[in-house]
Amino acid sequence: MNLxxxxxxxxxxxxxxxxxxxxxxxxxxxxxxxLAGRKMGPVLIAVMLLATNxxxxxxxxxxxxxxxxxxxxxxxxxxxxxxxxFLAFFVAKRVRSGDFVxxxxxxxxxxxxxxxxxxxxxxxxxxxxxxxxxxxxxxASSLTALGLSHNWGAVVGIVLIIAFTVLSGMWGxxxxxxxxxxxxxxxxxxxxxxxxxxxxGLAAISDTFVSSGVSQPFNPLNxxxxxxxxxxxxxxxxxxxxxxxxxxxxSARSARAAATGAGIAxxxxxxxxxxxxxAGMAARDLFPNLDPTVGVVPALISNVLPVWAAGILMAxxxxxxxxxxxxxxxAAVSNISNDFxxxxxxxxxNPQRQLLWSRILTIGLGLLALGFSLLVPxxxxxxxxxxxxxGSGVFVPFIFGLFTRxxxxxxxxxxxxxxxxxxxxxxxxxxxxxxxxxxxxAVGLSITxxxxxxxxxxxxxxxxxxVRSMETNDA
Numbered sequence: 335m336n337l338x339x340x341x342x343x344x345x346x347x348x349x350x351x352x353x354x355x356x357x358x359x360x361x362x363x364x365x366x367x368x369l370a371g372r373k374m375g376p377v378l379i380a381v382m383l384l385a386t387n388x389x390x391x392x393x394x395x396x397x398x399x400x401x402x403x404x405x406x407x408x409x410x411x412x413x414x415x416x417x418x419x420f421l422a423f424f425v426a427k428r429v430r431s432g433d434f435v436x437x438x439x440x441x442x443x444x445x446x447x448x449x450x451x452x453x454x455x456x457x458x459x460x461x462x463x464x465x466x467x468x469x470x471x472x473x474a475s476s477l478t479a480l481g482l483s484h485n486w487g488a489v490v491g492i493v494l495i496i497a498f499t500v501l502s503g504m505w506g507x508x509x510x511x512x513x514x515x516x517x518x519x520x521x522x523x524x525x526x527x528x529x530x531x532x533x534x535g536l537a538a539i540s541d542t543f544v545s546s547g548v549s550q551p552f553n554p555l556n557x558x559x560x561x562x563x564x565x566x567x568x569x570x571x572x573x574x575x576x577x578x579x580x581x582x583x584x585s586a587r588s589a590r591a592a593a594t595g596a597g598i599a600x601x602x603x604x605x606x607x608x609x610x611x612x613a614g615m616a617a618r619d620l621f622p623n624l625d626p627t628v629g630v631v632p633a634l635i636s637n638v639l640p641v642w643a644a645g646i647l648m649a650x651x652x653x654x655x656x657x658x659x660x661x662x663x664x665a666a667v668s669n670i671s672n673d674f675x676x677x678x679x680x681x682x683x684n685p686q687r688q689l690l691w692s693r694i695l696t697i698g699l700g701l702l703a704l705g706f707s708l709l710v711p712x713x714x715x716x717x718x719x720x721x722x723x724x725g726s727g728v729f730v731p732f733i734f735g736l737f738t739r740x741x742x743x744x745x746x747x748x749x750x751x752x753x754x755x756x757x758x759x760x761x762x763x764x765x766x767x768x769x770x771x772x773x774x775x776a777v778g779l780s781i782t783x784x785x786x787x788x789x790x791x792x793x794x795x796x797x798x799x800x801v802r803s804m805e806t807n808d809a
Contacts, residue, residue: 338641338642338645339480339636339641339644339645339648340480340481340645341645342641342642342644342645342646342648342649343480343645343648343649343652345649346645346646346649346650346653347494347649347652347653350498350510350513350653350656351497351498351501353506353509353510353513354498354501354502354506354510355501355502357502357505357506357509358501358502358506360502360505361502361503361505361689363685363686363688363689364671364685364688364689364692366503366504366505367503367504367664367689367692367693368435368503368504368581368664368667368668368671368672368692369435369504369581369584369585370503370504370505370507370508370585371505372584372585372586372587373585373587374508374582374585374586374587374591374595375586375587375591375595376586376590376591376592376594376595376598377512377595377598378508378511378512378595379582379583379585379586379591379592379594379595379596379599380594380595380596380598380599380602381508381511381512381515381599382507382508382511382582382585382595382661383418383579383582383595383596383599384511384515384599384602384603385507385511385514385515385657385658385661386578386579386582386658386661392410392411392414392603392610393518393522393610393631393651394472394475394476394610394630394631394651394655395410395468395472396408396410396411396607396610396611396614397610397611397613397614397617397630397631398475398614398630399614400610400611400612400613400614400615400618400630401614401615401617401618401624401630402618403548403556403557403561404543404548404550404551404552404553404556404611404615405551405552405553405554405556405608405611405615406553406554406555406556406557406561406562407610407611407614408554408607408608408611409554409561409562409563409564409565409566410565410566410569411603411604411606411607411610411611412554412562412566412604412607413565413566413567413568413569413570413573414569414573414600414603415600415601415603415604415607416566416570416573416600417569417570417571417572417573417574417579417600418573418596418597418599418600418603419596419597419600419601420570420573420574421573421574421579421583421593421596421600422593422594422596422597422600423593423597425574425736426583426586426589426592426593426595426596427589427590427592427593428589428736428737429580429583429584429592429736430583430584430586430588430589430592430593431589434584435584435668435672436455436458436577436580436581436584436668436669436672436673437454437458437575437576437577437580437728437732438450438451438452438454438455438458438669438673439451439672439673440732440735440736441454441728441731441732441735441746444735444736444796445731445735445741445742445743445746445796446742446743447743448677449743449747450731450743450746450747450750451673452673452674453747453750453751454673454727454728454731454750455669455670455673455674457723457724457727457728457750457754458576458577458665458666458669458724458728459666459669459670460723460724461572461576461723461724461725462577462578462662462665462666462669462724463666463699463702463703463706464706464719464723465578465662466659466662466663466666466699466700466703467703467704467706467707468707469495469655469658469659469662469703470488470491470492470495470659470703470704470706470707471488471707472655473487473488473490473491473492473494473495473652473655473656473659474486474487474488474491474707475487475632476491476631476632476648476651476652476655477490477491477652478632485708488704488707488708489704491652491655491656491659492700492701492703492704492707494656495656495659495660495663495700496663496696496697496700496701498656498657498660499659499660499663499664499696499700500693500696500697503664504581504585504661504664506657506660507657507660507661507664508585510653510657511657513650514650514651514653514657517646517647517650518647518650518651519606521635521639521643521646521647521650522609522610522613522631522647523609524639524643524647525613525631525634525635525638525639525647526609526610526612526613526616528638528639529612529613529616529617529620529634529638530612530616532616532620532638533616533619533620534619536552538619539551539615539616539618539619540552542618542619542622543615543618546618551615558769559769560769560770560771563771563774564771564772564773567771567773567774568722568725568771568773571722571725571726571729571773571777572724572725574725574729574732574733575724575725575728575729575732576665576724576725577665577666577668577669578661578662578665581661581664581665581668582595582661583596610631613630613631613634614630614631616634617630617633617634620634620637621633621637631651632648632651635647635648636648659703663696663699663700663703664696666695666699667692667695667696667699670695670699671688671691671692671695675688675691676688719761722757722760722761722772722773722776723754723757723758723761724754725757725773725777726753726754726756726757726772726773726776726777726780727750727751727753727754727757727780728750728753729753729777729780730749730750730753730777730780730781730784731745731746731749731750731784734746734784739795739796740788740793740794740795740796741784741785741787741788741793741794741796742788742791742793742796743793744787744788744791744793745783745784745785745787745788745791745793746784748783748784748787749780749781749783749784749787750780752776752779752780752783753776753777753779753780753783754776756772756775756776756779756780757772757773757776759772760772760773760775760776
């Protein structure tokens, strides 16, 4: 453990918590806690969407995968890029034009009745718990820089995540994300350039991979189309329907701000995609026997940067992982609070009680994610499972509901069930169709089910989604 790096990390985190404490005064009700009062402009929306990925899944997960498979690891980032571009051009404006709080909230407005809403919310909560577990794993990996074991890193990480979330909600996420985004981009670029040079350049890195059996290491398809699509497609689907993503859209001050922010985030993701991959590949040359529980990026930072720079960058990554996890926690809390608890009159009619319950739920869900993270330590694996399960279930009714008048509550409910179950069977190997990724099979059967059931149930023309608020929905 380097005491200089440790001191920098502790100091940085104290500053972030001081900012969160200062922002606490802005959290006066559940809308402030969960959606930052719906006051976010396009720049903050873009940064929040970017920070969701730059903290754990994108930076730490991609570099960790690139250490093993080379450029095939950017398939995850490419999924993020495509998903955010589709979100910007086709989805964000339509969804933000309504006063919705959650994706299931929209589904109830479009299809009617609580059954579709509650089922979609249950799938979302399960998915978010899995994604959050992946972020806890990323936090644990980052905190190894403090000399902690992976398990103790996970424990310390979840304590920080819960404390930060309860303190300032989405306001804290938004402001600290902006600071961390700047530090991470600049710092990781510096680390990558130094690491590639120390490894002897791109040719030397390529030779290292080829000698270990990975041909064409700089080809994103070096593991085949099945690997690429299997990692990218679940992410694309999730970016269009995931509550953690949509929560940022719902936080925008306008439909235009939401769409613009998503577009900026997509373009910057594509431009930055190769950086963590190159860092991971260079680490393979520099540290051929690296312990997989010690993050690739933390190992590079500790060895190639001066102490002060290493401390600041590690602190920014740890803090970004924490704020990403905060947003995931808030998304899951939104589902429970707005899709379940607001059916309880004593909570719905008491704003302060709503806020109290949201904070209690934050603690409970955080501890659940910690347990899941310790059982399933992989980052990308956990994220892919969570993306696939939720996305395969909700994607089809969401898209049909957003763009067409075809299909009603029966078609939506049955197609969600089919998509989620088929995805689960595909992920566990019970169902497989050649080399097709489970998400393709699940979404394909979900579409077929939706269309067939809509005709059988005579749901061929229903009203378009309204823009009524949550309170109107419950009235």
